[in-house]
Amino acid sequence: MTDSHRDRTDRCPGVFTTHAAADGALARIRLPGGSITAPQLEALAEGTAEYGDGFLEITARGNLQIRGIGDTDALGALIVDAGLAPTSTHDRARNIEVSSLTGRIGGAADLRPVVAELDDLLRADEVFARLSGRFLFGLDDGRGDVLARHPDVTAVARTGSVADVLLGELTLGSVPVDALASEMTAVARDMVQVAPSAWRVGDLTGTEHAAIVTAASARLDAAVGEPGTPLAASPSPIVGWFDQDDGAVLLGGVVELARLPARLAQFLAAVGKPIIFTPEREILLCDLDEAVAETVVRVLAPMGLIFDAASPWTSVSCCVGAPGCGRAHAAVREDLVLRVKQDPVDEREHWSGCERGCGAPTDAHLRVEATPDGYRRTHAHG
Numbered sequence: 001m002t003d004s005h006r007d008r009t010d011r012c013p014g015v016f017t018t019h020a021a022a023d024g025a026l027a028r029i030r031l032p033g034g035s036i037t038a039p040q041l042e043a044l045a046e047g048t049a050e051y052g053d054g055f056l057e058i059t060a061r062g063n064l065q066i067r068g069i070g071d072t073d074a075l076g077a078l079i080v081d082a083g084l085a086p087t088s089t090h091d092r093a094r095n096i097e098v099s100s101l102t103g104r105i106g107g108a109a110d111l112r113p114v115v116a117e118l119d120d121l122l123r124a125d126e127v128f129a130r131l132s133g134r135f136l137f138g139l140d141d142g143r144g145d146v147l148a149r150h151p152d153v154t155a156v157a158r159t160g161s162v163a164d165v166l167l168g169e170l171t172l173g174s175v176p177v178d179a180l181a182s183e184m185t186a187v188a189r190d191m192v193q194v195a196p197s198a199w200r201v202g203d204l205t206g207t208e209h210a211a212i213v214t215a216a217s218a219r220l221d222a223a224v225g226e227p228g229t230p231l232a233a234s235p236s237p238i239v240g241w242f243d244q245d246d247g248a249v250l251l252g253g254v255v256e257l258a259r260l261p262a263r264l265a266q267f268l269a270a271v272g273k274p275i276i277f278t279p280e281r282e283i284l285l286c287d288l289d290e291a292v293a294e295t296v297v298r299v300l301a302p303m304g305l306i307f308d309a310a311s312p313w314t315s316v317s318c319c320v321g322a323p324g325c326g327r328a329h330a331a332v333r334e335d336l337v338l339r340v341k342q343d344p345v346d347e348r349e350h351w352s353g354c355e356r357g358c359g360a361p362t363d364a365h366l367r368v369e370a371t372p373d374g375y376r377r378t379h380a381h382g
């Protein structure tokens, strides 16, 4: 059995199973679709200020992490009270990415309701507690942004009413959008039952893969023809001022090192509008009117929320490095801050403290990896 099969413990952290890092306990709060309400963000800001290191870390899956936790029980209770960890058994199985702008700007379909339905179905069935903490559901509204991140089970909208369902890269067939959540959970159920030791679809043997495809084919309509013309891609980065299709304003920003200070999080929450964290570690503040958006930029930019799409912080990311991670060969955060100050950034870069490359992007980038002998630079091709 390979290391990619689950012959060892699934150590992906959650709210109830924190990770013992060198800088203290670490909790990961999964946000289906990266979405969080203003009161929930307010609660997490209070949580990290009181029990953590005072920051909310944005992860490469649009989730949040709190590090350096002194009292895990107290922080866990606060997170549960905020409705951010509805069940202890399924806490780590709620890995759902959706096109970040779906329902607000572009896209063939508004997939926001599917996120909620999928999350409800996952939490309602004991079998899904057996999915690994790495298993990823993807909901792509037709623009290709989620598909590019290689989820395990993906829906790609063709129109507002029909979507294809994929297992890894393979299209299984089409279903009405309102049946997507039940079909995606059916595929995941087959995977748990056919290959209980697999972490992800890429770990399946040929026989296991074929069994899941056969079961899905019996349920699904054959995909009709070639996929439609790909829709216009999302702006990249989603940083700055954007007009929503309904006339409201969406503001996108980033923060240095993808670490959102508790006080800035409190100010974001005070706006009282929906917030989305993206896998590109952007922070989207949605559904604003123009006057509020202008005020947000005026107040939050001086506090460290970067609305400039040309900022180097839209193109660089890193892991925690030393001293937060015991495996790190270098103080990656400090070194990256210095690097950004000293030289222009003209390509996507990810810095990591060791060969594991935690949090690396799935697309092409310059990989800067610390070794015992200094940093090594290579190009990763996505």
Ligand code: SF4
Pocket (backbone or CB within 6 Å): 319, 320, 321, 322, 325, 326, 327, 328, 329, 352, 353, 354, 355, 356, 357, 358
């Ligand atoms: S890449 Fe290495 S040093 Fe960085 S967080 Fe992961 S294990 Fe730690």
